[in-house]
């Protein structure tokens with residue numbers, strides 16, 4: 001297993017170290033070998049090489065089986081030229097790896113339900129996965145910036161374009177992953193208004209009746225989905241949607257979990273997959289050893305599941321996290337009276353130890 005590590009900036013190196021401790025323990029328990037190649041991305045890469053994504057990083061990532069990323073950016077680089085901003089590294093690496101499928105799971109366990117902005121009885125037990133198309137749609141269509149039209153009125157437009165193969169490959173992923181979960185797909189669109197959405201709904205429905213009759217498919221308009229997420233998040237298993245709706249709905253869903261430090265993600269293409277927590281580099285707490293590493297550790301579990309099909313090791317990491325939480329250990333962001341506060345590295349060690357029991 002060849003993993004490229006991109007710890008990045010701020011809390012990135014701390015949370016990635018904790019995740020490596022857990023991955024090493026998992027490898028020991030299940031008898032597989034991992035080799036790491038640490039590379040630069042983001043602000044640290046700008047400092048060392050002048051660019052946010054050095055060529056060596058791309059070469060390493062493309063040659064790896066998977067990439068684990070911490071986070072990039074911070075105030076130090078807020079005023080650098082737009083073309084060398086740390087975020088350029090993030091977008092650049094996603095593009096270089098051709099990642100078209102973004103996965104954002106959101107689980108509300110009994111240990112964290114009290115942190116949710118929703119009532120505990122509504123949030124607790126929610127367990128959903130958003131499958132978002134990542135390289136098509138309006139974000140990548142033609143952008144006509146603001147200009148004066150023939151009548152002298154200022155106008156701008158952005159084009160939403162999807163092709164059948166783009167929709168088929170992301171829908172296939174959602175159906176297949178639903179088979180390994182609870183067998184439900186909610187496809188989200190705006191087919192009452194948009195032509196792309198009508199084609200999306202037609203193709204997804206055709207695929208379900210032809211190839212996935214065992215999967216329960218529900219179609220929802222995006223506005224209704226946004227409401228249903230806060231009214232009853234437990235109704236969802238897999239949510240399949242396009243680039244822009246996925247961007248918005250995944251951020252909405254993430255707030256339900258209560259702490260941004262709990263949420264992992266995966267971005268997949270036809271080759272190397274990229275795994276990263278959904279949060280940023282948290283410069284306000286960097287270097288203090290108090291960041292929550294669980295989102296990164298859960299990203300490692302996703303890596304084992306989606307890039308290596310190592311289901312038992314992935315499940316073992318998630319079970320070890322539950323055991324450690326059950327014993328009352330929490331990082332600062334999840335802490336409340338009566339529990340034991342631990343540092344970033346202690347949390348990583350506790351989960352690693354739990355795996356090796």
Ligand code: NAD
Nearest residue numbers: 071072073074260261279280281282283284285291292333
């Ligand atoms: P952020 O996610 O870094 O932080 C938001 C808040 O959540 C902060 O209060 C932070 O302390 C807290 N937080 C984040 N992760 C945490 C963790 N693991 N444990 C405990 N608390 C945590 O977002 P921001 O402050 O808007 O951005 C900071 C920098 O990160 C910016 O430079 C931004 O561009 C960058 N950023 C990077 C990514 C990425 O690398 N994928 C994503 C978002 C933001």
